[in-house]
Structures are given as structure tokens and as C-alpha cells.
Amino acid sequence: MDNIAGSKSSLTWAVHISVALLVALWLFPTVGLLVSSFRTSDQIATSGWWKAMFPSTQNLTLRADAPELQVQEGDLYIIEGALFEAESGASISRFGISSRAYDVFAAGETAPLTKGGEVTVSAEGRYRMENTEPFTGTRGQRIFVTATTPPEFTLRNYQNVLFDPANREGMAKAFFNTLTVTIPATIIPILIAAFAAYALAWMEFPGRALLIAAIVGLLVVPLQLALIPLLKFHNEIGIGKGYLGAWMAHTGFGLPLAIYLLRNYMVGLPRDIIENARVDGASDFQIFVKIILPLSFPALASFAIFQFLWTWNDLLVALVFLIDSSGDTTVMTKQIVELLGTRGGNWEILATSAFVSIAVPLMVFFAMQKYLVRGLLAGSVK
């Protein structure tokens, strides 16, 4: 038995390392987006998010104050100031005054200016320009620096995306629209399905087995088939595109899974309780409301989470049944797809918007994982 124990311990290490690798691989992409959503657009464009934790060295083009701010000290005309905001913590190693020779001087040295005069730049970013004649022109002198800036995170992206009423691409409205779609579309199918599931689990009637089989079959019918016929139907009965249609569609598409999950759970409830209640004269309606519904809470919760995640994350149903040409009812997924088209390179906007939409399902996921797992185990057709 010795060698079994021995091989086990070395294998345990391999297991730990492989699991760590796997987790890292699965976590990395999301973390990248999360970190990016807290960086400024400059930071995102100049360095990878994985460098965000460390000080970064960048080449920056900065500008000194304009000549109108010059002061005269004896014979000299002087412009003085700071290239960085106070307490930015940045430090300059090299600088230059033309884009072709951007790093020819070390910090603290003095460089001659092309239009006469000279400039001295310190490591902390303070500069002093001196000239015997007045500085001319309207714009300040450009100074190219190689600077090391400390890691920096900002909440400004979230402010822009969520709370800026002037931002027409903001997510605030879409967030509420998504919420508006999601909540009725989660609650109503549960109720309808629960009654049906009870009938299929605990009532005897001809055709029951056939119905259950039909529901198992409907579980996999692609909702793509329903798009055109139902859009046509919605137009014919006059509700067109809008919340009502989206709610009805989500209800219909969610029902097979709801009935299937709930029936599977209800069938497993103890027969004695139900029979005793029947003997005591309770009607089916009373049994359902007073006994079955409370006992089925875990299954109800499982399905509620599924349906919530599915409706919150949905794009197709919203595109087809909800969002009309006015765009007033746009949901977050649609908004993000649009941003991908128009703002493909603006990662600070994209990352933040995406994270706003991901945050709620992630919270639900981590808070109610137990029910989600239980539902998955009951829901997969064994």
C-alpha cells in the first residue's frame, strides 16, 4: 500500500496546480473586463489591464502654460508651472521638446527651445522656461516626457454610464427597461406552471403520460421557430412590439422548463401528506395552496433563478418582440451590442456598460447558487 499512498501525494500537487490553472483560465477574461472598467481611457489604450496593478511607464505629450501667462523677472521672461496635477505621484525620467527627439534629456537637465530660450524639467514634473525675449504664440510649448505613473483607478466610467443624464448612450434607462421585462416574466410563468405541474404530478386523468411527454418534447423546440408566427400574431391582436408581447413570449418560452422542473419535484413529495389531507376533506385547490406550494419552495426558487437569468440576459426575444423603432424600450443587451458597433475601441465605455449588465446576475448567482445547482440537477433530462 505504500506506493499507492506515495503516488497519491505527488498527484495531489498536480491536482491543486491543475485546478488553479483551470480557475485562472476561467476567471481571467472576466477580471480583465472588471479591471478595465475602473481605468481611464488613456490607461486602457496604453497598457494591458494586467499591468494595472503596477506602476506603468508611458510616453506622454504634455503642454506647458501658454505664453500669455509669462512673467518678467529682470531681463528674463519666465513661464513656470507643473506638468502633472499635484500628488499624482508620477515621476519623469527623460524628456524632449520634439516628437522625433522625445527622450534626449534626463530629468533635471536644461534643453534649448527651438524658438529661442530654454526649458528645465524636474523629475516631479515642474518646469521652468526662460527666455531673454518675450515668448510668442498662443499655445503652450509641447513637452514630451517618459514618465512612470503609479497605478490608478477611477469610478468616473460608472458615473458616466449610469448617472450622467446627458449621456444618450448611458445604461440607466436600459437597466430599468431590463428590470421591467424581467420581473413579470419571472413571476407569471411560475404561477401558471405550478398549477399545471401539480395536476401532472398528483391527479389521475387520461392522457397524463402523453402530456408529460409532450412537455419534454417542447423543452427543446428552438424559440427561433416562434419568432415570425408570434410577431404576426402580436400584430394581429394589436399589441405589436412592446412589454406586453415580451412578457407573454418569455412566459410561453419558460413554461416547459418550469412545468418539467416543478413536476419532477412535486412527484417526489411524500404521498402520505397529500392522501391524509384528502381523507380530511381538503380539496385539490386547498392541498395545492396550503401544502404543495410551501413544500415546493426550493424548486420554485430554482426555476425563478433560471428564468430571471434567462430573461435578464436575453437578446433575441427583446430584439423581436420588444424593441420598436423608437428605441425607448431598449434593454441592456441590445444597448451593449450597439455600443460594440459604434464604440468598438472605447473600452472604458464598453467594459463599464457590460459590467453594469453582468453585475446583477452575478450577485443573484453567488447568493442563490445552491438553488441553481439543485435546479440544474433536477432539470437535465435523465
Place this chain on the structure above:
Amino acid sequence: MNPAFQAILTIAVGVGGCVSYFYFSNQFLDKVLFPARGENAGRNINRANMIRPWLFLLPALLALGLYLAYPVFETLRLSLTSRSTLPDGTTAYAWAGLDNYRQMLDEPKFWEALSNNALWLLIVPAMATGFGLLAAQLTDRIKWGNIAKSLIFMPMAISFVGAAVIFKLVYDMRPVDQEQIGILNALYLYFGGTEPKAWLTIPLWNNLFLMAVLVWIQTGFAMVILSAALRGIPEETIEAAIVDGANPFQVFFKIKVPQIKGTIMVVWTTITIVVLKVFDIVFAMTNGQWGTQVLANYMYDKLFRANDWGVGSASAMVIMLLVTPILVWNVRNARREMK
């Protein structure tokens, strides 16, 4: 009307309507139609009990019939008709036989979508199930396995669109003289690549990069189900194998995997169905450009961009046709289980 208010109203009307429907229909059945008193009490109770299941089922059956069963037939009908707008603005439908299908089969984009879907069907379920099995087996043996599991499971909660943004950042490309911000290009250059690549535009390979997104999402699902199945394996079979001198790999492949074959099939088919319906990922990341079209997106293109209901419905029927074997298999399994 304010949508939030409308939503609350819908909840109230929906929930209230459902509850009062169930309550009053039962009352009506018991008190008015077949009252359980008088000389026919016994017969009435029996009759009421014959009708009651259908009262319970009615709303669900109506919704299922209207939203899932009827569309299958309506789509079939539409796929065999051609739609045209008459000069006076009305829409006319005419029997077209198999014309829509013929037109679809003549389009190279359709064949591209079909062959890409075949590729997705081969690769995604296999990879997701494989990774899921690996993760399930490995995490079951260590202390922090539950944390690892919930982190691998997490992408399940992320929308396809959110995942598309996440992976677009991974695949991002900057010109060669700038620093790369997409991790894939950064790694590629670090390990000796000469110039950054636009991953999503490389034919054939870009399909794999899109599939990676779905594998990333579905692995957690496979892991959860398979991990429960692995734990259900009787201990004795494993102990017996170890006593007989089997190494861990033999135990896994020869003892454990054969015992959970049924569950593996279930996971495989479930992911297969997700793959057949995959739409959002392609729609958001490439929109079918650079040879990445898939059936569901092709159908969306036809229905809502080209406004061609005939061909769109025909391609929807192709998806249905591909799903049907799994549908039959599931129904047969469910029926066998009930007996």
C-alpha cells in the same frame, strides 16, 4: 404610461388573474356545476374530479400551444409560402412549394452556416463536456474544490452578450508599434509571434475563437451535473479497483466514466441544443462576417434584415430538423423512466 408602473400592473393583473381564475373555476366546478350534495353527490364528485385536472392545466396548455406548438406548424407553412406586398399595400401569401428551400440551398452563405454549425456541433459539446468532466473530477478531491467550482460555474450567469464583450477584449488587436491590450495578442507576441493578429478575421480559426466563448460558458454546467454523477458512484467499485492495483487514471477511465455514461450523454445533448440555437455570440462578435455565419444568425438575417420570411422560415425548419433526433431521444427516455 410609465413602464415601471405598467410592470407592477402586469404583475398584479397576471398574478391576480391567475389566482382568481384557479380559485373561481374550482369554486364554480364544486358549487355550481357538480355540487357534492343531493342525490347525485357521489356521481358529481367523480365528474368534478375528471374535469379538475384540465382546469389546472388550461392556462399552461393554452400558452404552450400558442407559443411553442402552433409556431412549429405555422413556420412550416410559411416556409412553403411566398410573401409579397401588393401595389395597394396589402400582403399576399402564395403557395410556393419547395421554392424557398431551393433558393436557400443555392446560397453559399447557407452552406457556410451549415458547415460552421457542424463544426460547432463537433467541437463545443465535446470540449465543454471534457473540461467539465476534468473540472468535476479534480475539484472533488481537494478542500477548496467548492470555491473553484463556483468560479468555473460563474460564466453561466453571464449573458452571451456580456461574454462577447469580455472575449472581444481578450481578442483585441492594436497596431504592431503600440502596446497590445488584448491578452491573447500580448501572449502571442511574448511567446515569439512577430506581429499581432486580428483573431476574429482569420478564416476557420475565428470560428474556434467564437466557440471558445460558448465552451467557457457551458463548462460550468457540465461540471455541476457530472460532479453530482461522480459522487453518486458506489464507493465499493472504486475501492475494489484500487485494491486490484488500478492507478488513478485507470480508476477514472475504466471505472468511473463507464458508470456515468448516461449522464455524460445528457450533458452532451443538452449542450448540443444550446449550440444549435447559438445566436447572440455570433451576432455580437462578428455578425457572421469573415466566414463565421451560423444557422440561427443566418435565419435572423433573412427574417429581419432581408425581410424574407420564406427563406427565413425554411432555415428555421432546418434548425428544427436538427433538433428533432434529440427531441425524440429525450421523449423516449422520459417515457421509459415513467414506467
